[in-house]
Amino acid sequence: MTGSPASRKGEPPGFRLIGGEPSLDFVNTAEWNGDELLVDLLSDYESLVKWAVQAGVVDARVARKLRSRARLDRDEADRALASARELRGILHGAFNATARAHGRARIRDAFNSSVTALGGRLSDALQHRRLAAERGRARFYWSGMGDRLDCIEWPIIWNAAHVLASDSADSVRVCAGKDCGWVYVDRSRNGLRRWCSMETCGSREKAHRHYARVKSRKQGRLSQASP
Numbered sequence: 001m002t003g004s005p006a007s008r009k010g011e012p013p014g015f016r017l018i019g020g021e022p023s024l025d026f027v028n029t030a031e032w033n034g035d036e037l038l039v040d041l042l043s044d045y046e047s048l049v050k051w052a053v054q055a056g057v058v059d060a061r062v063a064r065k066l067r068s069r070a071r072l073d074r075d076e077a078d079r080a081l082a083s084a085r086e087l088r089g090i091l092h093g094a095f096n097a098t099a100r101a102h103g104r105a106r107i108r109d110a111f112n113s114s115v116t117a118l119g120g121r122l123s124d125a126l127q128h129r130r131l132a133a134e135r136g137r138a139r140f141y142w143s144g145m146g147d148r149l150d151c152i153e154w155p156i157i158w159n160a161a162h163v164l165a166s167d168s169a170d171s172v173r174v175c176a177g178k179d180c181g182w183v184y185v186d187r188s189r190n191g192l193r194r195w196c197s198m199e200t201c202g203s204r205e206k207a208h209r210h211y212a213r214v215k216s217r218k219q220g221r222l223s224q225a226s227p
């Protein structure tokens with residue numbers, strides 16, 4: 001997790017990418033308590049572009065096009081941001097239901113409805129997917145990237161669909177940290193990663209446990225000392 005905006009003061013600007021896949025990192029542009037959104041790091045369309053560049057979802061040339069287009073059409077930028085936030089909610093639902101299933105069949109309503117919603121988005125995104133020959137190889141690419149402000153969603157949707165429909169889905173986890181809710185693909189060797197990162201939620205939890213141990217030891221001593 002990122003901590004509150006105030007606590008991030010002094011840290012280098014930018015998003016922390018710990019999800020292992022862009023679609024999970026996209027969910028991590030907010031902090032969550034269950035389904036409740038606590039902190040939204042996508043404050044405006046510019047922050048969405050910034051995230052997309054950092055996550056490798058769009059390149060610098062496309063980002064330049066998006067920025068100048070967003071300056072010209074604030075309404076389209078607002079609509080694109082609202083749509084991206086809606087997509088993030090869908091992915092949050094899908095990955096959380098996936099993580100909770102622990103590899104069992106995911107028949108929960110939340111999973112079914114979010115995958116259905118993602119499928120609808122995928123149909124739209126695939127209208128822009130193309131295949132071309134390049135230097136003796138076939139290559140996928142997105143047609144019209146940068147021509148409309150919601151194009152940032154296409155690679156996110158494509159990536160999410162691949163994660164959910166592959167073995168990676170069995171390794172999707174939700175951080176055990178309080179009020180974090182970040183998701184990641186657990187690719188640790190033992191498959192026991194519990195935190196989005198050891199530096200934030202992991203160390204905070206360790207500090208809590210340490211404090212609780214010290215407190216119970218003190219209380220133990222006090223009760224032993226009392227007659």
Ligand SMILES: [Zn+2]
Pocket residue numbers: 001175176177180181182195196197200201
């Ligand atoms: Zn966390």
